[in-house]
Amino acid sequence: MSSRPDIDIANASSPQAEWSPSSWKAFDARQQPAYENDAELGRVLEHLAVVPPVVTAWEINRLQQQLAEASVGKRFLLQGGDCAERFDECHPDIIANRLKVLLQMSLVLIYGLRLPVTRVGRFAGQYAKPRSANMEGPEGRKLPSYRGDLVNAPEFTAEARRPDPARMVTAYERSTMTLNYVRALGEGGFADLHHPEYWNLDFVTSDHLRAEYQAIVDAIRDAIRFTEAVSPLPIRDAERVSFFTSHEALVLPYEEAFTRETSKGTFNLSTHFPWIGKRTNTVDSAHIEYVRGLRNPIGLKVGGDLEARELKRILDLVDPEFQAGRVTLITRFGANEIDEGLPRLIDVVTNSGHPVLWTCDPMHGNTEVTEDGLKTRRFENILSELEQAFDIHRAFGTILGGVHLELTGENVTECTGGARGLEEKDLHEAYTSNVDPRLNAEQALEMAFSIVRKCRTMD
Numbered sequence: 001m002s003s004r005p006d007i008d009i010a011n012a013s014s015p016q017a018e019w020s021p022s023s024w025k026a027f028d029a030r031q032q033p034a035y036e037n038d039a040e041l042g043r044v045l046e047h048l049a050v051v052p053p054v055v056t057a058w059e060i061n062r063l064q065q066q067l068a069e070a071s072v073g074k075r076f077l078l079q080g081g082d083c084a085e086r087f088d089e090c091h092p093d094i095i096a097n098r099l100k101v102l103l104q105m106s107l108v109l110i111y112g113l114r115l116p117v118t119r120v121g122r123f124a125g126q127y128a129k130p131r132s133a134n135m136e137g138p139e140g141r142k143l144p145s146y147r148g149d150l151v152n153a154p155e156f157t158a159e160a161r162r163p164d165p166a167r168m169v170t171a172y173e174r175s176t177m178t179l180n181y182v183r184a185l186g187e188g189g190f191a192d193l194h195h196p197e198y199w200n201l202d203f204v205t206s207d208h209l210r211a212e213y214q215a216i217v218d219a220i221r222d223a224i225r226f227t228e229a230v231s232p233l234p235i236r237d238a239e240r241v242s243f244f245t246s247h248e249a250l251v252l253p254y255e256e257a258f259t260r261e262t263s264k265g266t267f268n269l270s271t272h273f274p275w276i277g278k279r280t281n282t283v284d285s286a287h288i289e290y291v292r293g294l295r296n297p298i299g300l301k302v303g304g305d306l307e308a309r310e311l312k313r314i315l316d317l318v319d320p321e322f323q324a325g326r327v328t329l330i331t332r333f334g335a336n337e338i339d340e341g342l343p344r345l346i347d348v349v350t351n352s353g354h355p356v357l358w359t360c361d362p363m364h365g366n367t368e369v370t371e372d373g374l375k376t377r378r379f380e381n382i383l384s385e386l387e388q389a390f391d392i393h394r395a396f397g398t399i400l401g402g403v404h405l406e407l408t409g410e411n412v413t414e415c416t417g418g419a420r421g422l423e424e425k426d427l428h429e430a431y432t433s434n435v436d437p438r439l440n441a442e443q444a445l446e447m448a449f450s451i452v453r454k455c456r457t458m459d
């Protein structure tokens, strides 16, 4: 592990130490799989280093421009999807349902906030998970922890838990299949704003939510018809909706293989928007070293024990040019801790001068375990953290420009509360997550309405 004697991180304009796609190797690389066979790993990485990338630098730059707009309140970022994608859930219905709920939520937000919305999925590459312990299971029978499908499989056998480099190739292939279908759906028909009625609401059981959504659909359709009636041109992009991808940049050999030199600089082309998770977001980490040399916009999960002073040093490293849209801070404290934690961070970030986009992840600080051992989250706690985030930013003169949610288009029962009043005893009905509990489609749509309601009361 290296400290940074050669970097004056107190002075952001000082020259940085030499960066390369592999310079992270000299730093503390946490949460990495212990691959057993270096030759096998090497062959996989050589292959991945030359395959076509998942995304392009043009798209990434367009996203950064949009994030810059969100940071000054001219746009809203909706980032959402599974905690972890599964290889066997690379399935057309699952992908389409997830898009559908993100589209519906964004429609509610566009209409309610009167702002354009940027949709970023936690998909097409969200296959790796940080874990609190390297080994898990009963005493005497412990096995390596499940680290996401990119690394190993969740079944509790020695074979399944062996980190297998070939899984990185499958992750790449599933990412491209997913994004191919997302792009095809986004190109027309499915995502046509002239026909939001196609995005049906099979999953909504609440009459009230259904009526509220229908009113918005009718209003948007009328507005588009009116505008197109008085102007000879169809509304630009109304028949097309774009999605960007994001994932946690966790397994660094994989990320390095997709780090490509382009005419616009060095990009990670496995995703538009890599983020660094809470467990690896420290000033001396290999993960921060890795992302500081990329031209992608970078998300940083912040909360809990991260000291405000350390955050300033991280920002100086990752954003030496003080560039709008470069860093998105994704805060995740928990409903009971945000009122203490967020003001401290806002204070130091504002004084640092870095023009960050503030977003709120109200999921990861609100996880509980039921008596039956199921991980869950309460809708009311998720909403409470989000509402407090709006209030705190308002009080400090900063802008909450987005939200980061774990959600699915499926009718799962993983979080309690919401319009259907799911209770702890109902969780077993359809609990499918291997990792964190997600909002189901109905709860996610309700969250979008709740955000609008909150913003309206602040006007």
Ligand code: PEP
Residues within 6 Å of the ligand: 083, 130, 276, 277, 278, 279, 301, 332, 364, 436
């Ligand atoms: C996640 O987003 O799934 C996650 C693990 O978050 P965090 O790093 O904030 O704990």
Ligand code: CO
Residues within 6 Å of the ligand: 083, 084, 364, 406, 435, 436
């Ligand atoms: Co999660």
